[in-house]
Amino acid sequence: MARPSDSLVRVSTPSAAGRPRKTLAGAARRAAWLARRTLERRARPGAGIASGPNALRRELPPGRFAVEREPATNALYERLSEQEVTAVEQLIRATPGAWEHYFGIADRATDRGLLLSVGMWIGSEELAERTGLIRAEPPEEVHAMSRGALTAAGALYEADMVINALTAGGGDIGEVRAALDFGCSSGRVLRSLGAAYPGVDWHGCDPNVPAIEWAQANLPLARFFASGAAPPLPLEDSSLDLIYAISIWSHFEPSRGLDWFGEMHRLLRPGGHLVFTTHGLTSVDHYLKAGLRSSEQSHEIERALYRRGAWYAAEFGEKGDWGVTDPGWGTAFLSPEWLLTQLCPRWRVVEFAPGRNQDNQDVYVLQPA
Numbered sequence: 477m478a479r480p481s482d483s484l485v486r487v488s489t490p491s492a493a494g495r496p497r498k499t500l501a502g503a504a505r506r507a508a509w510l511a512r513r514t515l516e517r518r519a520r521p522g523a524g525i526a527s528g529p530n531a532l533r534r535e536l537p538p539g540r541f542a543v544e545r546e547p548a549t550n551a552l553y554e555r556l557s558e559q560e561v562t563a564v565e566q567l568i569r570a571t572p573g574a575w576e577h578y579f580g581i582a583d584r585a586t587d588r589g590l591l592l593s594v595g596m597w598i599g600s601e602e603l604a605e606r607t608g609l610i611r612a613e614p615p616e617e618v619h620a621m622s623r624g625a626l627t628a629a630g631a632l633y634e635a636d637m638v639i640n641a642l643t644a645g646g647g648d649i650g651e652v653r654a655a656l657d658f659g660c661s662s663g664r665v666l667r668s669l670g671a672a673y674p675g676v677d678w679h680g681c682d683p684n685v686p687a688i689e690w691a692q693a694n695l696p697l698a699r700f701f702a703s704g705a706a707p708p709l710p711l712e713d714s715s716l717d718l719i720y721a722i723s724i725w726s727h728f729e730p731s732r733g734l735d736w737f738g739e740m741h742r743l744l745r746p747g748g749h750l751v752f753t754t755h756g757l758t759s760v761d762h763y764l765k766a767g768l769r770s771s772e773q774s775h776e777i778e779r780a781l782y783r784r785g786a787w788y789a790a791e792f793g794e795k796g797d798w799g800v801t802d803p804g805w806g807t808a809f810l811s812p813e814w815l816l817t818q819l820c821p822r823w824r825v826v827e828f829a830p831g832r833n834q835d836n837q838d839v840y841v842l843q844p845a
């Protein structure tokens with residue numbers, strides 16, 4: 477149905493502000509048109525499922541942890557004296573374009589993570605020596621979630637997120653003796669955490685064999701091993717204080733994901749913590765806004781989350797995820813209700829921050845009950 481044109485509801489006499497005013501008759505016509513349109517929409521099958529991107533707008537802001545700091549970044553940065561910080565800054569300024577490109581014209585020198593990353597990227601030996609950071613970038617053919625200058629000190633954002641989540645969940649990295657990065661790829665997060673907390677016995681596993689081989693050869697700060705698509709892992713019962721998994725349960729077919737929760741339960745000592753991220757409702761909004769999923773599919777996922785609590789599609793196809801082929805590995809969205817129902821009372825959920833990972837994935841912290 478055609479919408480009444482605006483000219484029909486305006487009179488020609490200008491208002492005090494010089495703009496046309498609506499007449500009463502025009503307003504009544506418009507109200508009648510709106511009412512008819514509403515009735516027609518209700519009568520149509522599928523009505524109420526709007527198709528525009530804004531129809532699915534999530535208005536809740538992303539959650540935050542009870543504790544928000546930059547613990548891993550600070551642990552590394554604070555090993556530098558003032559003179560050493562100045563020396564790294566000078567080195568960055570002496571590299572054509574580096575300062576302008578990464579720090580802009582403002583006071584970005586205060587950004588500690590940026591100084592560590594760009595300093596490592598341009599090859600400051602002093603920085604590597606003082607912090608224990610390793611500047612080794614996997615080649616293009618080896619899987620890595622990020623590359624380049626902003627990953628030259630590892631994944632500081634994710635490292636800080638893991639430690640913040642652990643702290644918010646009542647844990648203390650100072651008491652962690654052994655930890656596992658489950659699904660570590662080529663070890664970008666372990667590069668930061670291994671350097672920041674060298675007293676921990678760090679482990680990393682992933683089914684992507686070339687990524688694990690590269691990490692084994694280049695990152696002596698952790699023990700890496702290739703894992704299978706399904707449990708178990710070659711680690712002893714109750715041998716770990718901390719397990720973290722970034723963007724892993726966002727890929728498991730839900731029943732496979734439950735099997736892996738069982739394995740994590742076996743590996744954690746009493747009082748240990750599991751920090752993991754997964755897609756939830758905030759991710760539906762995130763991908764829709766970014767144009768990465770259609771409005772129709774976003775509605776499908778949203779409905780599945782409300783009705784069943786989980787949505788899964790084996791989206792990697794025949795080639796798999798960088799050669800790792802497994803029908804139980806695709807894209808998953810999970811609601812907090814589903815997770816709580818499945819996990820409790822075997823687990824206690826000690827922290828939940830919806831959308832906290834990049835304003836996209838939800839972060840959970842669990843403890844074996």
Ligand SMILES: C[S@@+](CC[C@H](N)C(=O)[O-])C[C@H]1O[C@@H](n2cnc3c(N)ncnc32)[C@H](O)[C@@H]1O
Pocket residue numbers: 619620621634658659660661662664665681682683684687703704705706721722723724797800805
């Ligand atoms: C989205 S990436 C995240 C990598 C890493 N956590 C990070 O943040 O850099 C997903 C990783 O999970 C790995 N993966 C695939 N199947 C897996 C499985 N069954 N168990 C654990 N990890 C798996 C992939 O090889 C890939 O390295």
